[in-house]
Amino acid sequence: MAERGITPSQTVGPFFAYCLTPEAYDARGIAGNEIAGPDAAGQRIHIEGRVLDGAGEPVPDAMVEIWQADGEGRYPEAPGNAAFRGFGRAETDVDGRFVFVTVKPGPVPGPDGAPQAPHIGVSVFARGLLNRLATRIYFADEPANEGDPVLALVPADRRETLIARAVSQGVYGYDVRLQGEGETVFFEI
């Protein structure tokens, strides 16, 4: 079969909402910010935060997507896990805010079969981003972070940028800083 070069990325631009996150346009999107149905396994949590630019200003036209396992560490394709889609999308508001309603993920297998600490895969899209930015959310109250093989690849002084902290019962705070002071760690995947 003929080898083919991949199709390059371009920015999502500022006008995606009426297609990708169309709730404000009274239209049905393929996914919203509620990831877990009532029957999904795991502790129900909210993750809320802001997307900020290099001047510390809110980014009001970003889209954040998340992909995660359920509370038992099962991705949605696992048998018997129909209650959990694992994928969500949120458009930031005028203050750069987003929120996801989900369950806290369980540990999932890592590169060598050893478990990874509970985490969520994150994609950030916006005008001014020519590529999808990939990052992860970890949880401050997880002892497994210590031995996590991916966190170990991140310079120690930048790991904090990946860690969501409990701000109230069942609510975690997590900001994405695109550039500058406290810049979020983004991954090449």
Next chain:
Amino acid sequence: MSQTPGRAYPRESLAAHPPNDAPAYASTRLRAPRRPLVILPHTLTELTGPAYGHDSVAEGENDLTLGHAGAPLGERIIVTGRVLDEDGRPVPHTLLEIWQANAAGRYIHVNDRHDAPIDPNFTGAGRVVTDASGGYAFTTIKPGAYPWRNHHNAWRPAHIHFSLFGPSFVTRLVTQMYFPGDPLLGLDPIWQSIPDARARERLVSSFDIETTKPEWALGYRFDIVLRGRGATPMEDPHHG
């Protein structure tokens, strides 16, 4: 979608993408990360991904000229092609979402202030899922060029925005399709941000008389290649 055994995602392929930092595109200046990306070995999180198959799309969502009281203004077109992997194998049953400006270059989005008319018969959003051979088709109208204030007298070439999932988190792609012969392409910092000219050309659709329907619509072909090769995990040191 389930993890495909033996799938590999060579990192060399990423060279086709634009850099994050592209100063000629003004919006990158405060938004593009400055620190180097951390290389993430692919784990289950990256090798799995959401499955949006045929049940996620309703009948007719791939015809953007329908759903209103009348027909939209503009040149009716058919955009068709295949979604393939890097070996040229089809990517079946994967979701494409598209959005675009109307024939006058105006989006329905509330923040679009371009002084061009809204078309009451055109929204400009569509979806389709690829068939077993990776094929897809949309019916729509040709979008207009629009000004965007990036620099003096800046105009985006006519384009359709595309969003695709593919089989895993790694294959997620958002891009734009352009039209052949557009004089604005050479002046567009977004298209020009792609360093390799051959990669850039892959975003330009081709006019196709075979796809063109007599007395109805012009046809354009646009194939999309997502990351992924059939190599075994042993051949890719980055594979989880």
